[in-house]
Amino acid sequence: MRSRYDSAVGVFACGQCEPQTRRVPAADAIGHGSGRLVVIMYNAVAVGQFSGGIRSLPRGLVAPPHAPRIVVFCVQSVAPVRTSRAPLRVVAQRAVTKKVQVVLTQQIPNLGNAGDLKSVPVGHYRNYLQPQGLAMIATEGILSEIQKKQAAEDRAKLEEKAKAQAMATALSTIGKFIIKKKIGEEDQIFGSVSAADIGEAIRMQTGRDVEKRNVAVPDIKSLGTYDCTVKLHPEVVGSFKVVVQKDTSN
Numbered sequence: 001m002r003s004r005y006d007s008a009v010g011v012f013a014c015g016q017c018e019p020q021t022r023r024v025p026a027a028d029a030i031g032h033g034s035g036r037l038v039v040i041m042y043n044a045v046a047v048g049q050f051s052g053g054i055r056s057l058p059r060g061l062v063a064p065p066h067a068p069r070i071v072v073f074c075v076q077s078v079a080p081v082r083t084s085r086a087p088l089r090v091v092a093q094r095a096v097t098k099k100v101q102v103v104l105t106q107q108i109p110n111l112g113n114a115g116d117l118k119s120v121p122v123g124h125y126r127n128y129l130q131p132q133g134l135a136m137i138a139t140e141g142i143l144s145e146i147q148k149k150q151a152a153e154d155r156a157k158l159e160e161k162a163k164a165q166a167m168a169t170a171l172s173t174i175g176k177f178i179i180k181k182k183i184g185e186e187d188q189i190f191g192s193v194s195a196a197d198i199g200e201a202i203r204m205q206t207g208r209d210v211e212k213r214n215v216a217v218p219d220i221k222s223l224g225t226y227d228c229t230v231k232l233h234p235e236v237v238g239s240f241k242v243v244v245q246k247d248t249s250n
Contacts, residue, residue, distance in 0.1 A: 098122045102135040103142055117146060164233030170206055171230070171238040177201040180247035183223060189244065193220040198228060198242055220244060 099119045107113045108129075111120075117138055120129065129135040136142070179197050181189040195215040203209050214231040226242045 100125055101138040102129060103138050103146065104135050106134050108134055115146070115149070117143075161233050161235060164236035167206070167208060167210075167232050168236050168238035170208075171202070171240040174205055174240065176225070176241045176243050177205060178243045178245055180245050180249075181223075182247050187223045187246075189220070189222060193217065193226075193242065193244060198230075201242070202230075202240075 104116045195212040216229045218226045228242050230238045
C-alpha cells in the first residue's frame, strides 16, 4: 500500500495585484520559497509556512508587511492506493430444475393416484411419464375438469357426513335397543351378545344397516344395560345403550 498527493494549487499575490492561480506539482510547491512567504495548506488547513530558511507551524497564518509576495499552496491528499488485490473467488451457482404441472393418468408409486395434479421435473415428464402414457400436461381445460370433479367429490363427502350425523342423532334419540337372550342360573346369558345382534336391533328400529365391524361391543355376560358405540363416519360416532333382557319365548 502506498500514499501520494495530488498536485498543488498556488495562489500568488503581489502587492495590490489580483491573485493568480496556477497548478504546479506538489513537490515543487513544498520546495518553493526564496524571497517569498510560502504558506502550505493541507486539506484546507494551514499546516506550515516558511520564508527563506525560517519555518513555523501556527494555526492561523498572517503574512508579515515586508513580504513582497505571498504564495499559498493548497495540497490535498489522495486516499491510499491498494497495490495488492484480494484473490478472485468464483462461486458456482446450483442449477435450477425446471418443473411442469401434469395430471397423472395412472397410479404411480411414490408420486400419486390417477387424476392427481402434480409438479414434476420437465426431464422426468419428457423422458418417462409422457412416453409411458402415465401423465399429460395440465392444460386450462384439464384443470377446469379437475376443479369440477373436486367440487363434486367435496359435495359428496359433505352429504355422506351429514347422513352419518343424522344417524347418530337417531341413535341417541332412540336411546335404547333391546336384545333378548336365554338365561341360565344367576341371570347369566347363554352365549354372548355380538355385533351382529346389535346391528340387527338397530336395523329393526331405524331401518338402516350399520357395519358390524364398526360396532364397539362391551363384554356382555348377563342381563342389564350397556353402553355401546358405532363408527358411522371417520368424523362421526353414534352412542346408544343396549338393554339385554330375558327371552321368555319357547
